[in-house]
Amino acid sequence: MHCSENVVHLQFNEPAKMTSHVVGYPRMGPKRELKFALESFWDGKTQASDLEQVAKELRASIWQQMSEAGVTLIPSNTFSYYDQVLDTTAMVGAVPSRYEWTGGDIGHDVYFSMARGNASKPAMEMTKWFDTN
Numbered sequence: 001m002h003c004s005e006n007v008v009h010l011q012f013n014e015p016a017k018m019t020s021h022v023v024g025y026p027r028m029g030p031k032r033e034l035k036f037a038l039e040s041f042w043d044g045k046t047q048a049s050d051l052e053q054v055a056k057e058l059r060a061s062i063w064q065q066m067s068e069a070g071v072t073l074i075p076s077n078t079f080s081y082y083d084q085v086l087d088t089t090a091m092v093g094a095v096p097s098r099y100e101w102t103g104g105d106i107g108h109d110v111y112f113s114m115a116r117g118n119a120s121k122p123a124m125e126m127t128k129w130f131d132t133n
Contacts, residue, residue, distance in 0.1 A: 021073040022066055027080065029058050038081065041108070042116075048108050054081065079107075082115045089124075090098070096124065 028034045037054035040046040059079050066074045080087050090111055095101040098121050099110050109118075117123035 019072045020070060022071050022075060024130070025062055025066065025075075025078065027058065027078070028060070029061075034081075042112065051081075051098055055081065082112065086111070086115050086124075098122075 005045065029092070033054055037046070037051050041051040062079075063074055090106045093101075093103070093106075095106065095110065095114065099113055101110050112118075113121055115123050
């Protein structure tokens, strides 16, 4: 930019590049891989490590898809096994005492018990924050 006597002259040496960002991205996978992995884990047909592997592959695939599409600012920490509000609850350690969590990592058993309940403990109450369906 050159300025002389209250006149501004702009010089562009190359075209401006657009920055792009994605706020949300489907996490289930193109063939609902996460849904099927979760159901298999919940039914006891697979181990936690199998579920974690599917999640790892989906996250990598999503990041790759965004990169190939030209997304400039690829978000991180947007994945959830179940729900982002539940993730925040777990992250801050707001686990109701009925789940007998004693601190440290909140494993899959406690996490999914909070979400879905189990044979001896009911799930946490689901709250609708907005009047939508």
